[in-house]
Amino acid sequence: MADFSLNSNDFYKALETEQLIGSHCLDCGAMVTPQRHICPKCLGSNTEVVTFSGKGTLLAYTVIFVPSLMMAHAGYDAKNPYCVGVVALEEGPQISAQILNVDVSHPENIKIGSPLTMTTIKRGGEDNSKSYLAFKPA
Ligand SMILES: [Zn+2]
Numbered sequence: 001m002a003d004f005s006l007n008s009n010d011f012y013k014a015l016e017t018e019q020l021i022g023s024h025c026l027d028c029g030a031m032v033t034p035q036r037h038i039c040p041k042c043l044g045s046n047t048e049v050v051t052f053s054g055k056g057t058l059l060a061y062t063v064i065f066v067p068s069l070m071m072a073h074a075g076y077d078a079k080n081p082y083c084v085g086v087v088a089l090e091e092g093p094q095i096s097a098q099i100l101n102v103d104v105s106h107p108e109n110i111k112i113g114s115p116l117t118m119t120t121i122k123r124g125g126e127d128n129s130k131s132y133l134a135f136k137p138a
Contacts, residue, residue, distance in 0.1 A: 011034040012131065015131040018119070020095075022091075023037075023039075031093050035047070052089050055116070058087060061102075061107075063110075097134050099135050115137070116135040
């Protein structure tokens with residue numbers, strides 16, 4: 001049992017300690033991440049927090065040359081693009097996140113189905129730095 005609650009802030013609290021959490025529906029068995037009070041499959045509210053292994057495979061990806069404001073502040077631009085992918089966790093749920101350590105200058109070399117493992121990236125100033133989910137090749 002995880003030390004985290006279903007409150008949405010706890011998703012980021014868990015990332016601070018390199019843990020990826022979600023919820024497990026005790027009625028229908030569905031797993032989702034981030035965690036939710038209401039199961040998106042059966043709409044039941046009998047859910048518990050679970051900690052995932054952080055292992056998954058790449059389902060889809062894109063390389064972004066025109067960054068969001070946050071990613072522009074992190075140093076990304078047309079000359080320094082970044083990869084975002086949809087990852088299928090080994091427990092079932094899917095989540096999108098930045099994919100690190102892949103060849104963004106040759107996106108055709110990034111392979112669907114590649115095994116990935118979670119990591120985190122710290123962003124923001126020293127006073128308000130926050131950990132964000134990312135994945136890297138396993
Ligand atoms: Zn359910």
